[in-house]
Amino acid sequence: MKLATWNVNSLNVRLPRLLAWLAGHAPDVVCLQETKLEDARFPHRELEDAGYAAQASGQKTYNGVAILTRGERVVTDVSVGLRGFDDDQKRLIAATVDGVRVVCAYVPNGQSVDSDKYAYKLRWCEAATATLRDELARHRELAFCGDLNIAPEERDVHDPAAWEGQVLFSAPEREVFARWVALGLEDSFRLFDQPPKTFSWWDYRMLAFPKNRGLRIDHILVSRALASRCRACTIDRGERKGEKPSDHAPVIAEFA
DNA sequence: ATGGCAATGTTTCATTGA
Secondary structure: OEEEEEEOOOHHHHHHHHHHHHHHHOOOEEEEEOOOOOHHHOOHHHHHHOOEEEEEEOOOOOOOEEEEEEOOOOEEEEEEOOOOOOOOOOOEEEEEEOOEEEEEEEOOOOOOOOOHHHHHHHHHHHHHHHHHHHHHHHOOOEEEEEEOOOOOOHHHEOOHHHHOOOOOOOHHHHHHHHHHHHOOEEEHHHHOOOOOOOOOEEOOOOOOOOOOOEEOOEEEEEEHHHHOOEEEEEEOHHHHOOOOOOOEOOEEEEEO
16 A cells, blocks of 8 residues: 655645656545645546545635545545644544545644744644544554655754754754654654655755755654564655646655 | 645735644
């Protein structure tokens, strides 16, 4: 099974690239973030023609998440949002796909550590921790995927000294990530030897991508049972190149 | 040096992202 996550930064704009990418990689499950589409406008037909079914939870302009599944994979127990956390922002969708619980998240950005949005991010993450604890109690095989908007370690940041204390790399955010790991989740990317300076997001500005000034903030975290089946995790940085790329690259994990 | 780019709707700018 091949499982991917990708912040597409507008599914409307990125649909041609997504369809080409699906044709090239044939992933079995794809978690999407920042679709920026109301459910009524979700491109179900185009994806069906490409061989994918979709579960979506979206809104106009901002946020929006979806889980795509290839072929006749059995999808059950679709749920939307965090338990016990009232939120108008469409940031979380989960589904069980052939027995694997897939939780797709678009964690709030947080803007800056002194902002209301940062406080919202931390509250959202705390509710996510509770939801994940529940989900892990119910499902042996679970993948928590998405734009988690946290760079967990110095090696996940192009310039850790410059980013120290900044949003995406502040101590409270890294502690959140550590709590998710403490629940029994493993960072699939770090199960394997990886090239140094591998990132998943690069700013559109300042020639950040050609200079490889990026962050690794998109992740596939897996429960221990699923980790034991994990055979690879890679970031498709080539997808950041070319015409109209998303500012995020897809992350792909493969399982036996 | 706090800019730079991209997408969206409220569109000819303001807001947000990370």
